[in-house]
Amino acid sequence: MEVATATEASAPAASGAAARQNHPFPWLDSAISEPYYFLHLLAFFSYFAARSAALSADDGGELHDRLLRREIQAVLVFLVLFVVKIVKEETWETFLADSLLYAKGLLLAVTLVINYWLTLGYFLGFVVIYAVAQQPPYDGLGHSNHLTPLQLESLLTEEPTSRFWLVEFRTSFSATCIQASSVLPELSNIYSNKNISFGIIDLGHFPNAAAKFGISMWDHLPTYILFDKVTEVARFPEVTSESKVFVPKVTKKLLCQHFDLDRRLIEYLST
Template structure:
């Protein structure tokens, strides 16, 4: 099922066009008809310099995607597109500046006209208006598990994470498992209470807080034993894994079923 979902995602223009751009040089150089047309009087083989560039690209992509925490095929591709296109740009310029310039212009044009697809659909998110509304909710409904996103509307990382959080809320929201957001830019007392730096250079935005029984159980990103903030990639898969969203959803669903059975009895 996951493979089918990834395959459907790859059919979107952003992905297959970027895949073509990422393999353009090797494909042209290794296809005899195209190679003889673009590179007459040369062997249709990769020379030592081109091979070095490609090996360096492979190493960079592996390191960066591993550091980013990519866990699906689409994640790997999205994380590697920038590096593969830069490598292809270098290869095209290395071969001939007349090919490098149009390729660079094409990459820029695609970047401007084909942004990476994001989730556009329903959401089940409660927007809290200040610290008091959050405290009241946690105090009076302790049986509800909350995943709360502290964000700032002007922060780029928060803007990028918004569709991911909305998609999670649409998929996992229950009567006793809810999703909320609170703008620390508008309510700085929230940032103060939860020890969140809300400045332009803050690495704590967004911050996800999991509340069970009215108390904070965990958060991401979080500091390590030395107090240093641990980096966290706010992708859908990473959030699901870090907070065990599937496990929480199943437990909350079982509690709802149990409470309904008691009422009917």
């Protein structure tokens, strides 16, 4: 009964993801339908209107040359950072977040050539966007399920078909959680079997569960815990004084090594 409930809870997200994948231009659909991306597009396109107005008011033509040089420099810097991020980043959400951050910084640098007040206006505009809109998380689930704490407890104590459960505890208001939101679903596509299952609990909906599992709502999110039936056998990040100073970025490779998922898969396949 609990497994069916968990699967039903994941159905709306799965159908939404399928609808976007069937869209002929999914990136355009996201850019228009998601306020976070739409507001950023408006902000960036508004630069061309501000640029035209500034150049039309320039009598000597000096602004045009200085602005063009600064724009070329900004585009070249962005392209270099863009290529570096493509090579280094593992998740699309992190890549988009970092690319937008660099683009906003370079836009502010370019607008300094036109007018300091214009730069201040864009800065305040980006602050407002940050306050009213949020980057959407990855909406696919793979072979993982959205769970409630009660469902997880029932699955750990009553479900005999899966010995291990790897559970991600996240919140929808954490940028780190959003940027890592595709990691667990992608791992579940690779490693999910009758011996290990994957689940996601949103602590924003169940804040009381944070204390139960020893998780801080403000530090170390997302947190991943591997359960062997009802026993916690490993977690990331580990609760140590050192981990509070530095927590490495969540990646599929990092979690795979930390929880030894390759060995668990081999053991399952050899039985």
